[in-house]
Structure formats: C-alpha cells, structure tokens
Amino acid sequence: MNTPPIYLDHQATTPVDERVLEAMLPFFTSEYGNPSSPHTWGRAAARAVRVARRQVADLVGAENELEIVFTSGATEANHLAILGAALAARPTGGHIVTTAIEHKAVLAACQRLVDHHGYAHTRVGVDRYGQVRPADIAAVLTKNTVLVSVMHANNEIGTLQRLAAIAETTASRGIILHTDAAQSAGCGLLDVTEAGVDLASLSAHKLSGPKGIGALYLRGGLRITAQQTGGGQEHGLRAGTPNVPAIVGFGAAARLATSDAVPSPGHIRALRDGLQDRLTTALPGATVNGHPHRRLPGNLSLTLPGIEAADLLDRIPGIAASTGSACDTGSGEPSHVLTAIGLSREQARATLRLSLGRTTTANDVSRAADLITRTAYLLAPALADAV
Numbered sequence: 001m002n003t004p005p006i007y008l009d010h011q012a013t014t015p016v017d018e019r020v021l022e023a024m025l026p027f028f029t030s031e032y033g034n035p036s037s038p039h040t041w042g043r044a045a046a047r048a049v050r051v052a053r054r055q056v057a058d059l060v061g062a063e064n065e066l067e068i069v070f071t072s073g074a075t076e077a078n079h080l081a082i083l084g085a086a087l088a089a090r091p092t093g094g095h096i097v098t099t100a101i102e103h104k105a106v107l108a109a110c111q112r113l114v115d116h117h118g119y120a121h122t123r124v125g126v127d128r129y130g131q132v133r134p135a136d137i138a139a140v141l142t143k144n145t146v147l148v149s150v151m152h153a154n155n156e157i158g159t160l161q162r163l164a165a166i167a168e169t170t171a172s173r174g175i176i177l178h179t180d181a182a183q184s185a186g187c188g189l190l191d192v193t194e195a196g197v198d199l200a201s202l203s204a205h206k207l208s209g210p211k212g213i214g215a216l217y218l219r220g221g222l223r224i225t226a227q228q229t230g231g232g233q234e235h236g237l238r239a240g241t242p243n244v245p246a247i248v249g250f251g252a253a254a255r256l257a258t259s260d261a262v263p264s265p266g267h268i269r270a271l272r273d274g275l276q277d278r279l280t281t282a283l284p285g286a287t288v289n290g291h292p293h294r295r296l297p298g299n300l301s302l303t304l305p306g307i308e309a310a311d312l313l314d315r316i317p318g319i320a321a322s323t324g325s326a327c328d329t330g331s332g333e334p335s336h337v338l339t340a341i342g343l344s345r346e347q348a349r350a351t352l353r354l355s356l357g358r359t360t361t362a363n364d365v366s367r368a369a370d371l372i373t374r375t376a377y378l379l380a381p382a383l384a385d386a387v
Ligand SMILES: Cc1ncc(COP(=O)(O)O)c(C=O)c1O
Pocket: 011, 012, 072, 073, 074, 075, 076, 103, 105, 151, 153, 154, 155, 180, 182, 183, 202, 203, 204, 205, 212, 213, 214, 327
C-alpha cells in the first residue's frame, strides 16, 4: 500500500476537523433556514449564527460579539477593513501605511485607494527577521495618515509583529490600526485588546475550519463604509445571505482552537523545532528565515543554497509543501517577502516553506527530514561535503 504524502502546507490551508464538519452538517440539511426569516427555521439559523459570532469573538478576546462581521475570508475582510475604514475617515487624499511584507490582499486593497481615491501608500521596510520597527512606522506618519495596516504573523516566514508597540503610536495620534491575523488567530496568539488593534482580519480555513468564511473584528464604535450593500446583513456592513453552515463551522473551529481537544501550539512548535534541528544539522549550509523566537509555531522557511526549491519539491512527491507562499507560487516572481528581508533572487528561489499543523506527527517529521536531506544531497552534492 502506498504511504500518503506528508502534508506540510498548513499555512496554505488546513484540513477541516471532523468535529467542525459534524457541527456544520445539519445546517445544510434539516436546519437550512435563512437567519433573516421570521419563522422556526429562520430563528434556529439566527441562533446558530449568534453562537458562532460569540465563539469567534472569544477566540480573539473581543468584548462584544457584535464586533465580529462575517465575510467570505481574510481577503474580503482585508478589503472591508482597509477600504471601509480609510474611506469612512477620509474619502480622498488620505495616506495609508503598511509594511513591505503584507499579504497581496492587503497590498491590492491599498492600491485601490491609490488608484481610485487619490491616496498615498507608504510601505515600511522590515529587518532581516521580518520585523518592522515601531519607530519606523511612527517616522512616516503624516497629518493625512488615516490607517496603518500591519500583519500579525507573516504567511511565508511566520514572523510576529509587535502590534502593541505600534498601537501606542497610532492610538496617540488617532490613527486606525488594522492587522491581518489570518495566520495567527488559530494559534491563540491574537488578543485584540492586548494588541490594541481596531480592526483584525480572520480566516477559518487556517484553523481547521471551512474555506470561504472569515471575519473582520471591528472595535465597537469605529465607523467603516460597507463595501457590499443590499440586504443590510452583518450590521449593514456586508450584505448577502449569511453562509450559515460555514459560519457555524468557523465558530466550532474557533472554540476548538482554544480548547484542550486539539494539539497545542507548544506541541506543534516542538515538532517544528525538531524538524529544523534535523535539517540544519544535516544541511549546514541551510538558513532559517523569520524571527528565531517570535514566529508562528508551525512555520519553517528554509533557504537551501544551490537548490531550486521548486525542483526539490517536484522530486519529492511524498511531501506536500510550498515554495514561498502558496499565493505567490506560479507567478515566477521571487517572493516580495523574501526579498524584503534581504534575500537575493537566487536565495528566494532556493527557499522552501514547510508548515506544520495539528495533524503533523513525529513520524511525519522524521520521514520528511530524511526525504528532504537525501534529495538535497542529490541536487547539491556540496551540501553533503559540508557535513
Ligand atoms: C496573511 C494572509 N492574509 C490573507 C489571506 C487570505 O485569506 P482567505 O483565503 O481567507 O481569503 C491569507 C491566506 O493565504 C493569508 O495567509
């Protein structure tokens, strides 16, 4: 019998937890009501959405569940946050600040402000670990700055940003702070109050929930402009019949993420550290990207000099992983994140992203380390001589 490939791409997406699926199923079949309907089915659906809203609010430490707006994912949440908050604060001629390593969804939303609303956009650089200095953000703020958007955890190198320090500056100047927390929320790493953010984008499929559902955390009292209007759903901020099964799934996934019923982030970190140790010992020329400590527990971004990461992965069908981020894969361009931390084009192409998650086992780590090491030696014999 063939052994199934080892899934090391949890930052691209995660498998839906069976308990999440179980919670969702009745909402496709028997509990199919529209939450806006004034009858038994409608009321049951509305109740289920209310419970899920509370569960997602609890995941990120939101005080009030009405601070959660369900969207189709983090891409939409990023657009609603950035366009919605900026345009409500200043319809034209404002200034928006991000880091250079944001997800493309954030950068694209900012570009819309530039192209259609006369905004200026400043991208602040990061250090070699991918961290932005709060002082560098403070230095570029102007009287026109309405919004700062800094991702909580990077999707390629896993680095976590010091949001609370950035929030001190933005809050003191009345500037809105948004964070793309698609990668970090499932690890229980985001508390919106501690982080001091006004807006946070979330995605269910990064935390064992279904694809196509996410949320925007919106601090109570903050006014934003809806980007999709019509039926007035989601407090008038996101029209369209809510995807009740997916919302219920997101809620269940959020509850699981903070429970003892799933492997802890500490467990995943220990497995990741084991894989990192094995690979960097066997391949001494390899370098680890991202912050040594302030990094997502499952992330391992490795640069293997002299090797094309895409070629390496092609030769190891037994491992499902990615080069750079899944979103950049296929564009042919080196990742903007890897070049922003100082990697050359060649080094960026030699970079592999292995991301571990709740389903990863010690056996997966051991097999993956062997497969990668053997193939790397084959492609770059010099790596073997270096041992
Ligand atoms: C940091 C980050 N932001 C946004 C997204 C997009 O999320 P979604 O797939 O829910 O639209 C992703 C997913 O890859 C991500 O990693």
